[in-house]
Amino acid sequence: MTIRSFDLLRPRSLQEAVELLQKHGEDARVVAGGTTLVILMKQRALYYPYLVDLQSILGLGEIQNENDGIRIGALTTHRSVETSPDVQRAFPSLAQAFSCIGNVRVRQTATVGGNLAHADYRLDPPPPLLVLGAEVTAFGPKGTRTIALKDFFRGMYETALEPGELLVDVKIPFPPANSRAVYLRYTALSANDWPCLGVAAYLERQNGRCQDLRLALGGVASTPLWIDGLAFAEDQTLDHALIDKLLDSVDRQISPTGDLRGSEWYKRRMARVFVKKALEELL
């Protein structure tokens, strides 16, 4: 046995899962797909005496079409998002972002909820979900609440979830017809690797001018990063002068730390290159 012995707890309802988390406190951790958690426990980088298994709760892995958007259950696999005709139709940039992760086996196992709750700074789904205005539903000891994804990532591997609280689903509103979104990922090592950085851009246009322009980046700060203060782009034409201003804005807000996929200097340079590319795709 490679993994140190632990107890797998298999609740049948969200309520039961929350009670188990409250009972075991810091000795327990939620497991969704388990791609990251089980590997870290195998490597003995992490250990929990109790894992609370969300797979034993039915109905958490569905993609539902609602009037104003699509709701993706926390246990929906990356592969299901990637291949969902509803997602492909409404959010092509999102389907594409999910299709680039790891390999087909990883995508068959890893889940949307696990990905977001893990809050790794360089994962692919957060930037496209951020620019699409996604929000997550959390369920905990105090009941259900909604958290805008923008307010969800709090620090390196830290989220707004309180102790005992679970991520239940993520809701993505349908964008207006005059909008477009793109996601670009740049891998410095192999194509299947975690990205050096990822850039999501979203633009709503009215009479050829920017109405709502949004940017979010992965891999260039301690959390997936929403770029603030882009209201100056409103009513402007998206031309190269405006793109330069946007690049400066991005450059001021990112705080990359060098990792295996690029030094701080390199990530700053590549952030400019890929934000520019993303904006040019929206031209």
Next chain:
Amino acid sequence: MKREITLRVNGRDETLIIDDADTLLEVLRDRLNLWSVRESCGVGACGSCTVLIDGRPASSCFLLAARFDGRVVTTLEGLSDGRRLHFVQEAFVEERALQCAYCTPGFVLSTKALLDENPRPSDEEIREYLAGNLCRCAGYADILRAVRAAQEKRASLMGR
């Protein structure tokens, strides 16, 4: 914690007492002696531990066996009927798509899953689907030919 699970492995029900911390790979190799399931990278990146769960490829090295009670698991050993090789295996032999063969079970199972999902994949789709299986002898050109040959065999078996 110890628990009893039943896995349907290669067409047979296997009821076992396992530990919650056992990976599926450990159960398949160490308890059921299915040695085609091989651990290499240990993090789901290389594909040598590939098995099919309910027909879909999975990395058994990082899955907890306790979570798969009642599921259908296929390893390479379960593909052939004992008399004749499975058509994907035949294609790999005929195209000489193996050298040291350490990665071969994973490639064969991934190819089967690919063709079941997508009977007429484009070159791009084959490369994409098999990108998570690594061959360190770098027999990729032969492997791609074997996938095409397997596709042909599958089509004639299914009467096109």
